[in-house]
Amino acid sequence: MKIIILMFVFIASCGYGLAQESMLCVGHYWTEDEGNQMLKEFATEWNDRASWEARAAKIKKGILEGMQFDKMPNIEGNFNAIIRNKHEMDGYIVENIAIESFPGFYITGNLYRPASEDGTYAAILSPHGHLKDKRFTEDIQKRAATMARMGAVVFAYDMIGYAESKQVDHKMPIALLLQTYNSKRVLDYLLSRSDVDPERIGMTGGSGGGTQTFVLTAIDDRIKVAAPVVQVSAHFFGGCVCESGMPIHKSASHQTNNVEVAALCAPRPMIIVSDGADWTRNTPRVEYPYIQKVYALYNGENRVENVHLPLEKHDYGYSKRSAVYNFFGHHLDLNMGSIPYDEGYKEDFVTVLPRKELEVFTEEEPMPKNVLQGNSAVINYLKIRL
Template identity: 70%
Template sequence: MQLFIRIVLTACFSIGVFGQDAMLCMGHYWTEDEANVMMKRFKSEWDDLSSWEKRADQIKQGIIEGMQLSKMPELSGNFNAIIRDKKVMDGYSVENIAIESFPGFYITGNIYRPTDQKDKHPALLCPHGHWENGRMREDMQIRSAVFARMGAIVFAYDMVGFGESKQVDHDIPIALLLQTWNSKRVLDYLISRPDVDNTRIGITGASGGGTQSFILTAIDDRIKVSAPVVQVSAHFFGGCVCESGMPIHRSEGHQTNNVEIAALCAPRPLMLISDGADWTRNTPQIEYPYIRKVYEGYQAEHKLEHVHFPTEQHDYGYSKRTAVYNFMAHHLKLNSKTIPYDKGYKEDFVTVLPREELLLFNSKNPRPENLLQGNDAVMTYLGFNGN
């Protein structure tokens, strides 16, 4: 949490660098009272499926235009994937991977795969939040391994500036764009694999990983199931530049928040996980009822689930993971019976690996020679000219 606070403060400092602060909605942009009133105002602006879809289109365009997604290069394939060091575990395997996000910029992570011999598997994107060790922390490894043993191909990948993704700083002003684009490229890559069933693709992450989950889900219908954990809030817009450092919530013609962005998942399956010790504490009263109204318009209430842990804190701990296991198993047709169960799922078959075994690049395996290095180099390449 200390790391998260440091990044929040850094992000706030970075707003002026990008020069879009007039339209930014960052951190605790509204009070809880203000957010309650705003959600009622939002609801007054639509009253049926047709009027919601008109609003939804405006929100989606606001995200795409606000993060300047059109500046990203048109790519077809060209992942130049580097995969090394396969480790076979109990019912799953782990490999270290990098794919090219755009020429000279790499996404680093790990691929977890089931050891069964099926031709096609569902796939899961697993972004992470602002915690030390990122994709290599214990809870991230555990959930990735469990999903793999259940039958999914899982790509756990670094936030920019975390783990092995050190080509730019995490507080680069276009962090939100880079992370969304990285998620899209991970999705592109998974769908390109011959062992992936592209009709069964899910995404889940907590905190900043939850933000990455609901933003990609909002703008890319190829995500079929989404479970953002401890992040969807009416009053909190994400405290980091990677979540709200570009104007995706507000423009001259509209105002929205992360509740409505998450609702763009409808009518696809969506699970909200909330707790009593962070900005999701009001989800049972505020955020969930609003999103449920959207799902009612599609006659799809059964595809929306919400689990609230009033005595828990901001994490992706055991109780939250196991709720998502059942949700993903149902909607992605995973086999949850491959996981030991005794009054709850048993995760002790997972081998938590040391950081060194999950790293792709080292003295024996150097980084590619075409690397763009530094904030200015990446921003200039993408047409932001380092400003």
């Protein structure tokens, strides 16, 4: 009898996994023409604010259920923050930080904040895209430092499996869930700080960081301003398990794409940055007009923008950063005059630090002893069913 029961559980589990896999929309799931056509079909399902909000609720429900977000711990506070190596720079401060996402799992990063330690500031979540040591790169440091000097507390944190976040592999089965939950915990932490204004919270990232930006913004209204960069596409769903490895775009009762996920930001301010050499090349003609129509339902056309750079490629380079500086400066009430400007923002005040000065954990100061190590240890702790 015991063997029969175990076989039934195994078969049911396999069936669940196969059903889940059949709902995945991965990478270039549609062609450009199909993505364009699907947006037109989606648009037939709403024609006013009430019908859009009904569809929006279904999309949000699909995201939460698809990534099994309800299985994550419901934790208030308990960040057990580790903050080390304060670097006082030109108009900003950098600190190395780790917070506990849930018992035994740590989010590693750097905290950039204004040089003045008096007052209340905006806060910005800064996730990044797919690169092994991306948090330590020049573009991440320049972006975070510039926004800190403008008057924001900026938390730049690692993708799971990259840089210092080595408790799990990046391509583990629940990467999308873990990264989204980590972002929520970063948001929780920032809101717990006495120097942060809860009404001025922004989030921005490029590529996979753009996915993290529009996914958290879609499910958490505490993000007040969003800037997903080089990622919002009608036909491309993200090529990594951390973006499309769990069924957040499709269920037995609905189908959506990242354009509609991004549109859940409405009517909060959002800037979409696109370029001419990746899956965002059609944004001015396909994706952005759809999102504009959603904002129009709230008389909020002035709160959504698209900066399209047809001569550029897939990155979060200087011109893309500058567009976000202006947008965040306006909508988060930052001090744009604090950044040197001469026919463009000057970022030369930023000191790019070597990795060893930005690491939270070292041989002398290792990770806490309670760490969960390995994919299985984390999945078993969370009791996630795959």
